[in-house]
Amino acid sequence: MAPKYKTKKQKDFDKRKLKVGKTVTKSSNLTNTAFQSKSIRVKSQLLSGQNDDPEYVKLLSLLKHHSSSSRHEVLVQIEREIERHDFRDNFPFDQLVSKLKPLILDESKFVRERCMIILKKLASTKTELLVLHQSSIVLFVLSGMSHISQSIRNDSVKFLDILIDFEHIFLTNVVVRDHWGKILRNFIHLIGWRSGEPQHLTSQSTSFRVTTNTATLNSIKSTTTKSRQRLFQVKLLSRFLELGAMSADRYETNADNTLISQKSQIHSTTSAYMIPRGADPYGNLKLMRFFNPPTCMEVTLAKSKECLQKHSARKTTNINLEDYSSHDLINRRKLLMELYYEGILEGVTEIMNDDDSDSDLKSAASSLERLLKEIAFQHNEDVYN
Secondary structure (H helix, E strand, C coil): CHHHHHHHHHHCCCCCCCCCCCCCCCCCCCCCCCCCCCCCCHHHHHCCCCCCCHHHHHHHHHHHCCCHHHHHHHHHHHHHHHHHCCCCCCCCHHHHHHHHHHHHHCCCHHHHHHHHHHHHHHHHHCHHHHHHHHHHHHHHHHHHHCCCCHHHHHHHHHHHHHHCCHHHHHHHHHHHHHHHHHHHHHHHHHHCCCCCCCHHHCCCCHHHHHHHHHHHHHHCCCHHHHHHHHHHHHHHHHHHHHHHHCCHHHCCCCCCCCCCCCCCCCCCCHHHHCCCCCCCCCHHHCCCCCCCCCCHHHHHHHHHHHHHCCCCCCCCCCCCCCCCCCCCHHHHHHHHHHHHHHHHHHHHHHHHHCCCCCHHHHHHHHHHHHHHHHHHHHHHHHHHC
16 A cells, blocks of 8 residues: 555656647646626616717817807707707707807807807706706806907897796796896996996996997997897896896796696695795795894984985995895895996986887886886885885
């Protein structure tokens, strides 16, 4: 037994000769270290069919082309694709909105007009997407209102008209609630009316506003064109004030905009217990009031002080629009009454007394005057209640 054991032990240390075409036999106690790994791609599984098409991404990149005609052709092509609804899943809508925002200040009028058409369609079909981008869109619109180019200033209110529309009241409420003071300030400066805001708090100097207003009057040679633009501005301002300074139930009675229609309403009084779609659903509770309501004695003293200083100096306020909260309906009315009410009323009266104004413009100015008086009445109720 001993010689056999020694020979078996010796085989473990012998060097095996390798032959061509034959593999070495593996030992019985060899551990297999080979393994296979499987990866999980969450994006491809959960978002299948929603990936951005490289063709569309390349198309959107051409919106930064130096040629205005090329940018216009790209917008025309995008508009055609929207009408066909061929890219409902794989088109990068988020990138589209990001590319459209700088075109609000584009030098070409044709590019801006085509951009308006696309934004108007997106406001109807992709309202939630514009709500996410509304803050930056409004910044470009405000920049357009104070632009050195008269053509860009005139088109800026057309972009604002898209953002504040009764057809997509959700987007409108967000824009009015978040940017009430800034839009109102730039709008009044664009029209050229007087503002009660202190000089050091305004973003534009007096010399720039005077130059802008003078250029506006000199650049518009046609009286008809000037009257048409002023009519559009007055009507848009009236709608903006109605949306921001009046109660939500004023424009929620429309059958297309009500939260619960009469057909689907369970009970006749169900809507009274539901959250309304207005920008200030709990305004009657006065929970978000930025300023403490004055007492009757403070109101009497303020009126007497105003009468004494009426002919000596103009009344100013220390409200800073950067820190002012416009989420509350009462605060929006207060801001309008203290800073812009007198200037708007003077501008409306000037239009109504102007012999060169046509009947449509005078009618729009008269409607704006009635709306201002109604807002003033509501503001007085807020003060005394």
